[in-house]
Amino acid sequence: MYSCISSAVLHGLKAELVKVEVDAGNGLPGFDMSGFLGSEVKEARERVRVAIRNSGFNLMPQRIVVNISPADIRKHGTGFDLPIALGILAANGYIDETRLDRMLVLGELGLNGDINGVTGVLPCVLCARNEGFNKVVIPVDNENEGEIVDGVVVKAIANLKDVVRYINGEDGFSGNKNVTIKETDCTQDSEVLDFSDIRGGDAAKRATLIAVCGMHNIMYMGPPGSGKTMMARRIPTIMPEMTFDERLEVTNIYSVAGQLGSKRGLINKRPFRAPYCNVTKSAFLGGGMYPVPGEVTLAGKGVLFLDEMTEFRPDILEGLRQPLEDRCITIVRLNNSYVFPTDFMLVGAINPCRCGYYPDRNRCNCSEQDIERFLGRISNPLWDRFDMCVRTEQIKYSELQSESIDGKETDNEYTSEKMSGIVRRVRKIQMDRFRGRKIMFNSQMNSRDVAEFCQLGKTESKLMSDIYSKKHLTARGYHKILKTARTIADIEGNNDISMSNISEAFYYRGIPDVKG
Numbered sequence: 260m261y262s263c264i265s266s267a268v269l270h271g272l273k274a275e276l277v278k279v280e281v282d283a284g285n286g287l288p289g290f291d292m293s294g295f296l297g298s299e300v301k302e303a304r305e306r307v308r309v310a311i312r313n314s315g316f317n318l319m320p321q322r323i324v325v326n327i328s329p330a331d332i333r334k335h336g337t338g339f340d341l342p343i344a345l346g347i348l349a350a351n352g353y354i355d356e357t358r359l360d361r362m363l364v365l366g367e368l369g370l371n372g373d374i375n376g377v378t379g380v381l382p383c384v385l386c387a388r389n390e391g392f393n394k395v396v397i398p399v400d401n402e403n404e405g406e407i408v409d410g411v412v413v414k415a416i417a418n419l420k421d422v423v424r425y426i427n428g429e430d431g432f433s434g435n436k437n438v439t440i441k442e443t444d445c446t447q448d449s450e451v452l453d454f455s456d457i458r459g460g461d462a463a464k465r466a467t468l469i470a471v472c473g474m475h476n477i478m479y480m481g482p483p484g485s486g487k488t489m490m491a492r493r494i495p496t497i498m499p500e501m502t503f504d505e506r507l508e509v510t511n512i513y514s515v516a517g518q519l520g521s522k523r524g525l526i527n528k529r530p531f532r533a534p535y536c537n538v539t540k541s542a543f544l545g546g547g548m549y550p551v552p553g554e555v556t557l558a559g560k561g562v563l564f565l566d567e568m569t570e571f572r573p574d575i576l577e578g579l580r581q582p583l584e585d586r587c588i589t590i591v592r593l594n595n596s597y598v599f600p601t602d603f604m605l606v607g608a609i610n611p612c613r614c615g616y617y618p619d620r621n622r623c624n625c626s627e628q629d630i631e632r633f634l635g636r637i638s639n640p641l642w643d644r645f646d647m648c649v650r651t652e653q654i655k656y657s658e659l660q661s662e663s664i665d666g667k668e669t670d671n672e673y674t675s676e677k678m679s680g681i682v683r684r685v686r687k688i689q690m691d692r693f694r695g696r697k698i699m700f701n702s703q704m705n706s707r708d709v710a711e712f713c714q715l716g717k718t719e720s721k722l723m724s725d726i727y728s729k730k731h732l733t734a735r736g737y738h739k740i741l742k743t744a745r746t747i748a749d750i751e752g753n754n755d756i757s758m759s760n761i762s763e764a765f766y767y768r769g770i771p772d773v774k775g
């Protein structure tokens with residue numbers, strides 16, 4: 260007897276449809292599998308055989324042949340256990356085959372017949388819906404993830420026996436319940452963060468606000484304990500809430516990467532990724548035999564924070580250039596190329612020198628060459644990707660005092676609530692400005708856009724040309740200043756870029772006195 264079950268396999272961030280064909284019949288008892296299978300798919304043989312027996316189904320000794328098509332897609336993962344088992348049961352008459360029509364199945368089997376969770380269920384369910392399937396059977400562990408998708412009945416089932424009863428339409432397993440989408444927080448920050456938690460550092464807060472408004476990559480430079488990390492971690496709190504499509508996109512990435520956590524619901528907060536400096540290249544950029552997204556993709560729609568950036572290996576840092584330039588990364592494997600989006604805001608933090616206290620010469624003995632060598636670990640092309648660099652200062656004694664007198668400040672202009680209001684307003688201005696174009700933010704303007712949207716008056720042009728010649732700017736450095744100035748003018752609600760906008764942007768242009 261022959262049967263055929265539909266399932267899906269991950270290919271990058273998408274799933275592709277596959278057919279699991281099973282033939283069970285006379286011949287020497289055996290179990291053969293074909294169809295360009297990865298080793299964990301081949302191991303299904305043992306799991307499936309034992310799981311079927313332990314679920315109470317008796318199979319006659321028989322020759323079983325399983326083929327998973329199409330043959331040109333390499334099958335990997337453990338999600339084929341369940342379709343293979345169902346195929347065998349259908350071929351033996353335990354399942355009413357007509358009820359398998361337009362149904363897609365995935366899940367890993369335990370030896371006792373329980374169905375275990377798998378990664379990448381969300382893209383598989385999306386694929387099923389887009390291909391016109393009516394029903395999808397998924398593991399209970401993945402229930403919240405499957406239910407995100409509407410337009411298809413998603414059934415989460417705990418064990419093989421119940422799947423058979425469900426397919427055969429036996430009691431208690433028909434019908435569809437109304438579901439509310441469950442949400443999950445991928446940031447795993449247990450505390451509620453707010454910019455008002457940070458005492459002092461108004462200059463850095465202002466720079467952060469500008470950076471988030473225009474999605475400018477920003478570098479914090481300052482001594483240890485000057486709040487660089489505190490500042491960075493609060494950036495997502497002032498970014499606008501994600502739209503449903505953005506949340507779906509982010510959840511899909513986390514699903515494929517197996518990073519949805521135990522609840523596996525729809526991700527509701529913008530990602531904040533802060534990999535350690537000893538991260539491997541494939542964990543950082545994405546990789547593996549069947550490529551999964553790395554940090555640069557997991558940070559999408561949110562923040563990629565590189566603390567102590569000078570400590571990262573040069574090949575990791577250089578690997579950032581393509582993702583920053585193209586907003587995607589391409590990984591090639593077995594003649595296939597996988598493209599992952601890398602749509603993040605880059606936030607870096609560095610000490611100004613090896614000891615961390617330059618330019619405080621009371622504490623810093625580093626020579627000019629030492630400092631240059633230290634900062635030289637970040638190449639010039641990478642520096643060029645930062646529109647803004649701001650110095651963070653250690654908290655002043657007076658600022659500590661204000662905290663001890665009373666816990667609340669009434670006129671704090673830098674609370675996450677106030678700042679996010681400004682961000683929303685300035686994002687709206689940019690949305691109108693770039694309507695119908697491929698870009699969304701001031702930071703994404705190319706030189707032609709800069710010429711169009713950053714036109715200067717006479718005195719402002721004079722100032723820029725003075726800065727350009729006196730400070731030996733590169734063309735890129737020149738554009739950085741104009742893009743940042745555009746965002747500052749937007750914050751102030753001005754159409755024209757003013758002298759003070761330019762000087763403020765110039766102040767953030769790079770690293771004063773050390774790098775241009």
Ligand SMILES: [Zn+2]
Nearest residue numbers: 612614623625
């Ligand atoms: Zn030093």
